[in-house]
Amino acid sequence: MAREVKKGKRDLELQLARALADYDNLVKRASKEREEVVLRATKGFVEDLLPVVDSLERAQEHLKDKGFEMALSSLGQVLRNHGVEEIAVSTGNKFDAGIHEAGAVVNGGKDGTIAGVLAKGYRWKDGTVLRPVKVQVYGEKPEKEDEIERELERGDYA
Incomplete structure (x- = not known):
């Protein structure tokens, strides 16, 4: 009988340990899911806000208004506080499809390098790209594109 009581006690202790482990896992999973929901909501809001910032x-x-400049600066600080970083890019940098979006191809420089920035890009502090930098890239424009531009300049193409 003492042996049965010890076995029963041991079984109950194992069940309790499993229940506590399950509860701990549930708390961790709920916390992670809550963080993911907040991140998705924040990301959606920031993505909607970026065109307004532009x-x-x-x-x-x-306008060149000091008050407006201060408000923009404050808005930028709020974005940084929430983990949003502007993607730095300079003319002459190599084009990287992971963070850049080619908005136009222009002649004149080293192929595959950035000729200019058309729109800023942003990423989360973890490196995930929210919006790629829209850039002009040096390269060979397709023959058809050059012809269309010439026709537009002459007014021959409608």
Whole structure:
């Protein structure tokens, strides 16, 4: 009988240990899922906000207003506080399809390098690209594209 009691006690201790481990795993999984939901919501909001930031920056280029500049600076700080980083790019950098989007091809420089920036790009602090940098890339424009541009300049193409 003492042996049966010890076995029963041991079985209950094992069940309790399993239940505690299951509970611990549940808490960890719920916490991770909550973080993922918050990240998805934040990412969606930031993606919707970036075109507004672009518009405000274009407006500031024309207005040159100190108050507007301070508001833009504050907005940029809020984005950084939430893990959003601007992707740095310079003319002459090598084109990288992982962080750049070719918006136009232009003649004149070393093929495959960046000729100019058309729109800023952003990424999360973990490196995930939110929006690639839209750039002009040096390279050979297709013959058809050159012909269309010439026709547009002459007014022959409608």
